[in-house]
Amino acid sequence: MRRKRKQIVVILLLLVVLSFLLLLSDTLGNKKDKGIYNISIITTGKNSESLMIMKQGIDQAASEMNVNISFVTLSEDNNYIEQTELITREIKNRADAIIISPVDYEKMAEPIENAMKNIPVILIESTVKSERVLPSISCDNYKLGISLAEEMVSNGKDKSNIAIVKNNLECSSVKERYDGFMSVMNNTQNNCTFWQISGNKQDVYHNEAKKLLEGNNVDVIVTFDSDMLEGVAQVKRDLGSVNKEKSSIEIYGTGSTSRIISFLEDKVINATAIQNEFNIGYLAVKTAKYKINGKNIDNSTISSTVINTKNMYSEENQKLLFPFVR
Amino acid sequence: MKDLMKLKIQKLIKRCRDTSIQHIISVSFTLISVIGMVIVGGALYFRFINSTEFMVSENNKAMLEQVNLNLDNYLRNMMKVSDTTYYSVIKKKDLATENINKEMDLLYETNKDSLISISVFSDRGEVISASPVGQLKSSVNPRESEWFSKALVRKENLHFSTPHVQNLFVDPSYKYKWVVSLSRAVELTNNKRITSGVLLVDINFSGIEQICKSINVGKSGYVYLVDREGEIIYHPRQQLIYSNLIEENNKEQATYEDGNHMETFQDEKRLVTVKTVGYTGWKIVGITPISDITSDYQQISLFAVFIMFFAVFILVFLNMFVSSRIANPIKALEKSVKKLENGVKDVDISISGSYEIQHLGKAIRSMVNQMHTLMDNIMIEQESKRKSELDALQAQINPHFLYNTLDSIIWMIENENYDGAIIMVTALARLFRISLSKGKNIITVRDEIEHARNYLTIQNIRYKNKFTYDIEVDERTLNLASIKLIIQPLIENAIYHGMEFMGGDGEILVKTYIKEEDLYIDVVDNGLGMLQEVADTLLTNETKIEKKSSGIGLKNVHERIQLYFGKDYGLKIYSEPDEGTTISIHMPCVDSYEMKKRRK
Numbered sequence: 001m002r003r004k005r006k007q008i009v010v011i012l013l014l015l016v017v018l019s020f021l022l023l024l025s026d027t028l029g030n031k032k033d034k035g036i037y038n039i040s041i042i043t044t045g046k047n048s049e050s051l052m053i054m055k056q057g058i059d060q061a062a063s064e065m066n067v068n069i070s071f072v073t074l075s076e077d078n079n080y081i082e083q084t085e086l087i088t089r090e091i092k093n094r095a096d097a098i099i100i101s102p103v104d105y106e107k108m109a110e111p112i113e114n115a116m117k118n119i120p121v122i123l124i125e126s127t128v129k130s131e132r133v134l135p136s137i138s139c140d141n142y143k144l145g146i147s148l149a150e151e152m153v154s155n156g157k158d159k160s161n162i163a164i165v166k167n168n169l170e171c172s173s174v175k176e177r178y179d180g181f182m183s184v185m186n187n188t189q190n191n192c193t194f195w196q197i198s199g200n201k202q203d204v205y206h207n208e209a210k211k212l213l214e215g216n217n218v219d220v221i222v223t224f225d226s227d228m229l230e231g232v233a234q235v236k237r238d239l240g241s242v243n244k245e246k247s248s249i250e251i252y253g254t255g256s257t258s259r260i261i262s263f264l265e266d267k268v269i270n271a272t273a274i275q276n277e278f279n280i281g282y283l284a285v286k287t288a289k290y291k292i293n294g295k296n297i298d299n300s301t302i303s304s305t306v307i308n309t310k311n312m313y314s315e316e317n318q319k320l321l322f323p324f325v326r
Numbered sequence: 327m328k329d330l331m332k333l334k335i336q337k338l339i340k341r342c343r344d345t346s347i348q349h350i351i352s353v354s355f356t357l358i359s360v361i362g363m364v365i366v367g368g369a370l371y372f373r374f375i376n377s378t379e380f381m382v383s384e385n386n387k388a389m390l391e392q393v394n395l396n397l398d399n400y401l402r403n404m405m406k407v408s409d410t411t412y413y414s415v416i417k418k419k420d421l422a423t424e425n426i427n428k429e430m431d432l433l434y435e436t437n438k439d440s441l442i443s444i445s446v447f448s449d450r451g452e453v454i455s456a457s458p459v460g461q462l463k464s465s466v467n468p469r470e471s472e473w474f475s476k477a478l479v480r481k482e483n484l485h486f487s488t489p490h491v492q493n494l495f496v497d498p499s500y501k502y503k504w505v506v507s508l509s510r511a512v513e514l515t516n517n518k519r520i521t522s523g524v525l526l527v528d529i530n531f532s533g534i535e536q537i538c539k540s541i542n543v544g545k546s547g548y549v550y551l552v553d554r555e556g557e558i559i560y561h562p563r564q565q566l567i568y569s570n571l572i573e574e575n576n577k578e579q580a581t582y583e584d585g586n587h588m589e590t591f592q593d594e595k596r597l598v599t600v601k602t603v604g605y606t607g608w609k610i611v612g613i614t615p616i617s618d619i620t621s622d623y624q625q626i627s628l629f630a631v632f633i634m635f636f637a638v639f640i641l642v643f644l645n646m647f648v649s650s651r652i653a654n655p656i657k658a659l660e661k662s663v664k665k666l667e668n669g670v671k672d673v674d675i676s677i678s679g680s681y682e683i684q685h686l687g688k689a690i691r692s693m694v695n696q697m698h699t700l701m702d703n704i705m706i707e708q709e710s711k712r713k714s715e716l717d718a719l720q721a722q723i724n725p726h727f728l729y730n731t732l733d734s735i736i737w738m739i740e741n742e743n744y745d746g747a748i749i750m751v752t753a754l755a756r757l758f759r760i761s762l763s764k765g766k767n768i769i770t771v772r773d774e775i776e777h778a779r780n781y782l783t784i785q786n787i788r789y790k791n792k793f794t795y796d797i798e799v800d801e802r803t804l805n806l807a808s809i810k811l812i813i814q815p816l817i818e819n820a821i822y823h824g825m826e827f828m829g830g831d832g833e834i835l836v837k838t839y840i841k842e843e844d845l846y847i848d849v850v851d852n853g854l855g856m857l858q859e860v861a862d863t864l865l866t867n868e869t870k871i872e873k874k875s876s877g878i879g880l881k882n883v884h885e886r887i888q889l890y891f892g893k894d895y896g897l898k899i900y901s902e903p904d905e906g907t908t909i910s911i912h913m914p915c916v917d918s919y920e921m922k923k924r925r926k
Contacts, residue, residue, distance in 0.1 A: 005646070012639050019632045060565060258500040265465055265493070279569045303570075309465065313493055319568035322491045322502045 045077035057281025120291030145180020160219035226255020348653030422517035460495030547614035556580030655679025793832030824853020
């Protein structure tokens with residue numbers, strides 16, 4: 001009798017302790033799920049203005065998914081050595097994941113593959129040469145190139161002199177856009193010349209572009225990255241005030257900084273192909289979070305559109321082009 | 327099957343009846359408390375769930391009311407700006423002669439935080455005045471804008487547009503701001519001629535955003551704003567919706583009436599609260615996913631279960647304690663009563679527990695005590711009754727003996743044997759004197775021996791010297807106490823059974839001595855004797871008292887000794903056929919003087 005009672009007491013005690021533990025683990029478990037992750041984002045250059053919209057997507061995702069974002073820019077555009085160093089540094093700084101826009105298709109392959117052994121790495125915009133399927137968020141850059149070319153052709157430029165700025169071709173996104181563009185060009189009677197604008201400092205580079213523009217007789221200039229587009233457009237505007245002839249040169253490019261938009265509005269730039277950068281940022285963080293938790297998510301493709309002066313204020317494009325002020 | 331059930335239930339009931347009081351108390355208390363707990367817990371839980379849902383929906387309503395108030399306030403403010411611009415500035419001036427820029431600037435400056443610009447256009451889309459002063463972009467034609475055409479169509483009304491990018495004026499910092507345009511048709515006085523125009527107040531979208539953003543409805547709930555047609559004006563995840571990353575049920579929700587609605591959107595049940603904003607026809611929509619409300623339920627139910635567990639645990643403990651407090655004294659009492667039933671003597675009846683049980687215990691204890699005293703009394707009475715019976719027996723002298731003796735005396739006197747007669751009469755007198763002994767039961771060994779001697783004298787004469795006798799007395803024994811008339815029956819026994827049939831050479835020896843500090847009186851004869859087995863039965867079996875003897879048998883003597891001195895004492899018979907018999911009286915050595923004192 002006494003022993004039985006003791007047993008009952010022990011069993012009851014155990015039950016109480018068990019239920020208490022359950023309660024604790026439940027609350028603890030909930031907290032664990034809400035853990036804050038640190039995600040580092042490494043860009044291709046020093047200019048963060050071109051990343052404004054993407055940053056908004058990142059911020060939106062960060063606030064929704066409880067993620068700490070550290071935004072790392074390079075001190076010099078497209079410097080793969082620095083980017084490699086930054087990857088190492090961020091891993092050392094205990095980043096849970098890295099979102100990177102690789103500057104070089106070939107040279108960044110190894111550092112990124114190495115980094116992936118430690119933490120998830122998400123590629124945005126561009127990719128690297130790798131046998132593995134890397135998580136990457138970008139639009140179909142080849143298609144974007146084609147769209148841009150078609151926009152140009154539809155503006156009646158099929159027998160013109162076209163200057164193509166070939167900077168940064170080592171970056172896969174630029175390369176793909178270029179390839180896409182060229183695939184259309186090869187079917188037209190356009191005469192393509194290729195420019196390489198060298199120099200890193202703003203004024204050197206400006207002068208270089210100016211010289212090229214003055215010294216050549218071209219009808220169209222095409223660029224595949226936003227910095228270059230801004231630069232060329234600026235040069236055109238500067239020259240246009242002096243030389244009326246030069247203001248008839250049409251400029252096509254990619255990117256959607258507010259300067260590009262104002263150039264577009266002023267008809268300095270004829271058309272720019274843009275991708276939904278907000279989505280890139282948002283999905284990159286989302287993918288990173290999924291990867292940290294060991295879940296898989298499909299590589300998503302981002303939509304892209306060509307914006308010209310006429311359609312820039314259409315309801316759709318407005319939302320794509322102009323970030324909400326927050 | 328039914329019978330089996332019945333049987334089982336009966337068994338259960340029987341078991342319940344047979345279980346101890348502690349079991350009954352603790353089990354029934356626990357059962358009742360657990361049932362009560364579950365009922366109360368469940369009731370509270372369901373009540374809580376109901377009230378939570380109700381509270382959430384009420385709370386949402388109140389929240390939206392708040393948003394509505396703020397928004398209304400904000401929009402009214404803007405309308406006031408528009409009104410002021412129109413009625414106090416534009417209407418009062420002739421634009422051909424007067425400039426309204428100053429007043430416009432003033433109005434703009436005072437509402438700078440919530441405004442982007444105030445501007446007046448002619449019906450051809452030319453800027454008449456704008457604040458801050460700006461140059462109209464060359465690519466822009468205001469007449470193509472929605473706000474312009476709508477304002478002209480609905481002349482008396484103010485028109486609120488959906489949010490769009492303000493693209494009218496050249497901004498040197500390339501800033502493109504999201505605005506909500508508030509436009510109205512105005513009458514412009516130009517050189518005393520009245521023409522129509524449009525007054526545009528661009529409201530900073532972030533002001534509206536702030537109002538909606540600060541509202542918090544639940545964990546993952548949110549508030550958003552749609553216009554009459556269901557176009558989103560503000561949504562916390564606006565950009566995501568624009569980018570088609572997520573979807574919102576805005577078109578359908580715009581048709582909802584004000585109040586709370588339940589809907590299932592993308593497999594998610596949610597509570598939708600709608601509130602229409604005055605004048606603009608905008609709708610504030612509050613969304614609270616039901617999972618938000620119910621996500622707490624699991625935790626709360628877990629918590630409730632835990633609390634119930636805990637309470638039941640404590641109750642079980644308490645019940646055990648209380649029931650043991652109640653039952654243990656009763657059990658102890660019952661145990662002692664059971665002992666009593668089994669005839670254990672000197673049972674200590676336990677007295678503990680509550681007042682009633684203590685009382686019971688006390689009552690039983692006093693009853694037992696009384697019973698014991700009664701039983702003792704009965705025993706004493708019985709014993710004394712027996713003693714008195716024996717005493718009475720002992721007092722009896724066989725009348726046969728008396729008759730024979732007196733016959734012998736008569737015979738002697740007739741034969742003129744006076745000496746013999748004298749001896750006989752003297753002996754008889756002494757015999758009687760001692761046998762009376764003032765009614766005392768205890769006499770000295772000396773008197774007892776004397777009694778035996780007189781008896782022997784008489785019998786010897788009566789039996790005409792058929793036997794000889796001898797008395798050996800240890801001097802130390804003479805003053806010891808002896809029970810009265812114990813030797814005489816033995817001698818009588820020896821004479822009748824040993825001597826009667828012998829031819830003159832019978833011998834009887836009476837001997838007193840002390841052995842191992844005990845008094846022994848032996849009566850030895852050399853008569854016929856008997857088998858030891860027969861001798862052993864003499865003291866135990868009910869033997870018939872022979873009529874010839876004095877009526878006091880050996881057994882009687884034996885019992886008397888045992889009655890007085892205990893079971894250790896009494897008679898011992900040693901006998902052998904044709905050899906004789908020795909009957910030994912065994913008594914403790916008690917001084918007769920002390921005996922007297924003790925009896926007093």
